[in-house]
Amino acid sequence: MACFFHVSFSSALMSMALIFLSVIPSSICHQVNENDLVNICSKTHDASECLNLFKSDPRSLNTDEKGLAGVAIDLALKKADATHTQYNQLYSDSRDYELQEKYNSCSKNYNDAIRDLKEVKNELDNNRNKLIHVEINDALEEINTCIRAFERDQIDPVQMNYHNLQFKLLCYMVKFTTESLV
Numbered sequence: 001m002a003c004f005f006h007v008s009f010s011s012a013l014m015s016m017a018l019i020f021l022s023v024i025p026s027s028i029c030h031q032v033n034e035n036d037l038v039n040i041c042s043k044t045h046d047a048s049e050c051l052n053l054f055k056s057d058p059r060s061l062n063t064d065e066k067g068l069a070g071v072a073i074d075l076a077l078k079k080a081d082a083t084h085t086q087y088n089q090l091y092s093d094s095r096d097y098e099l100q101e102k103y104n105s106c107s108k109n110y111n112d113a114i115r116d117l118k119e120v121k122n123e124l125d126n127n128r129n130k131l132i133h134v135e136i137n138d139a140l141e142e143i144n145t146c147i148r149a150f151e152r153d154q155i156d157p158v159q160m161n162y163h164n165l166q167f168k169l170l171c172y173m174v175k176f177t178t179e180s181l182v
Contacts, residue, residue: 030064030065031063031064032060032061032063032064032065032067032068033061034061036065036068037050037051037054037055037060037061037068038051040054040068040173040176040177041054041173043172043176044169044172044173044176045168045169045172046169049166049169050169050172050173053075053169053170053173054068054071054072054075054173056075057071057074057075059071065177065180065181066124066181068177069124069174069177069178069181070121070124070125071177072170072173072174072177072178073117073120073121073124073174075170075173076117076139076167076170076171076173076174077114077117077118077121079163079166079167079170080110080113080114080117080167080170081114082163083110083160083163083164083167084107084110084111084114086160086163087103087104087106087107087110087160088103088107090103090158090160091103091104091107096155098153098155099155099157102149102150102153102155105145105146105149106146106149106160106164109142109143109145109146110142110143110146110167112138112139112142113138113139113142113143113167113171116135116136116138116139116142117135117136117139117171117174119135120132120135120136120139120174120178123135124178124181129178129181129182130182132178132181132182133175133178133179133182136171136174136175136178137175139171139174140168140171140172140175143164143167143168143171144168146164147161147164147165147168150164
């Protein structure tokens with residue numbers, strides 16, 4: 001009888017341990033607070049604007065670290081879509097060949113950056129965080145290429161540099177929110 005009790009107790013203990021281990025990951029998820037946002041934003045080139053962008057989305061303080069990364073991705077995708085559309089419109093409206101070339105080039109850069117961000121979102125959603133840094137670095141390289149195109153020749157009548165820099169900031173927000181997940 002002592003042997004039966006020992007086997008039964010061991011089975012119950014093992015079951016409890018498995019249940020406990022399956023519950024732990026959801027219970028130790030860190031709820032994001034304002035200090036976390038300040039810490040992330042302090043790593044960017046514009047901490048104040050970073051905080052404003054995070055605070056513009058009410059999900060930012062009601063989520064965990066993975067959720068905050070999702071918020072940053074959503075903000076970056078929204079900005080990238082708007083800027084991409086704007087570059088396409090500028091290309092259509094311009095009669096200056098040099099500007100058309102730059103607008104077309106930046107439109108392609110944004111198209112590729114959007115693809116990269118969608119891949120980041122897919123990786124995040126499927127808990128495959130190891131390749132996120134590659135995709136976000138690709139998106140940053142796309143935007144840097146666009147920025148450099150306008151730096152060479154100071155022709156930028158619509159001041160797209162502001163939009164490019166804001167998108168770059170958003171990419172860094174994605175980069176720094178996802179770093180802790182890898």
